[in-house]
Amino acid sequence: MRNLSVIILLFPLLLSSCRNSRNLELSEINGKQLNISDSIPADSSITNFITPYKEHIDREMNAVLAYTPYNLQKTDGELNTAIGNMMADAVMELASPVFEERTGKSIDAVLLNHGGIRSSVNKGEITTRTAFQVMPFENEVVVAEMKGTHINEMITYLLDAGTAHPVAGLELEIDSENKIRKVLIQGEPIVKEKSYYVATNDYLYNGGDNMVFFSRAVSVTSLDYKIRNLLIDYFREKDTIAPARDQRFIRIK
Template identity: 50%
Template sequence: MNYKQFILSLLVLSAISCKEQNKHLYKIEGRQITINDSLPSNTEIEGFIKPYREHITKDLDSILAYAVDTYTKSDGRFNTAIGNFMADAIYEQANPVFKSRTGKDIDLVILNHGGIRSIISKGNITAKTAFELMPFENSLVVVSLKGSQIDSLINYLIQNKVANPISQLKLSVDKNFNVLSATIKGNNIDTNKTYYVATNDYLYNGGGNMTFFKPNEGLYNLDYKIRNVLIDYFKKVDTINPVIDDRFIQIK
């Protein structure tokens, strides 16, 4: 074999050896690894996160206010003390923000019953209470709706037949759920007027089947998380004592 033949043979062998071979999955195996207290902790990692954990725990456990009773979202049929508290707190905290940016007032607030994720227990209220009530990252938005669209909002409340939190809106229905009266801030609803409705971004985008927000006359994002609204409100007040009232009732 001469030199050229030798080199050619090497190239052929190299090409053959580098040729990609087809591979087929033969078997998949797995095993369950139980995570429990028996697993040893990593002291290095524990030492690293300890100051952060202590800082967060201190913030969450700091006392902000006091609740005179325990409040749950099941303590009323069409409105509840805890729902009224949340909607009223949002109105009180958000309206000054909206007013400073637009020169307008929020007309009403609506949330969803399912969005209340915990109770408020009698006793000290902490920042952790707000995280338990609203563990999601939902933020406040204000939607401009014509008075004619408010009818759709009211129909939603009637058909839903649960205590969706509302503020500044009063609604009464008869035994057959026909509307007896509906007012916003004590005034009859004007179909030609534009109303500014505060809610959260999840509901605005159709969550909870609230489809009445679209179309609309405009949207304002307040960049204010519901959870932060509650924390700010707790800090402002000394004691909370919400009640079930007549903002949504059925007269039989």
């Protein structure tokens, strides 16, 4: 009974203690600014630990994959550019076999975005680092099944944007008033009820750059193939990268 009495006596004290702890409030915060500069000596143990990894990454990033005889910039054309054409053609060339193996279907067109080209490619050696600079994002190739009516929406988007979004598989010719003079996909007129397969990236498929027409896709196939990795593979396969502006999307004045 003595032990029970002790417990009974202590119980109110414990309740009071718990109640008081819940009422605690923060009254003051103290901080101090630490300036990071060259005056802080390097920790040699950390440097020694990191150095082998940095050297390995540098070797990988600086590996020469191909060569280009001139600078490639995304500002070198109104409606199509050499670098944009290269990227769209690379997707068409390397994504098509993957898609065909998985589905038995062929890619009809490619649409990427002008803003996704994040760097120019300088004349000379093309390295792995070049691919990371041009495409630093983790975007992957997806193929959207689109009816011809929605391909027409895509064409309207390209007309309204008036930007050199990279395309392949399309031939689009407009006049000075933005009226269509010719539009073909794989060399043929667009058929409204026909299904077409358009390769793009997951960001655009999900409505990036206001490409909402992709929301009308009948189906979508992810290829598990990053655009950046695709570019690296493309560079490796080519000895010389020499794309050019062409007639795939032009304005007749």
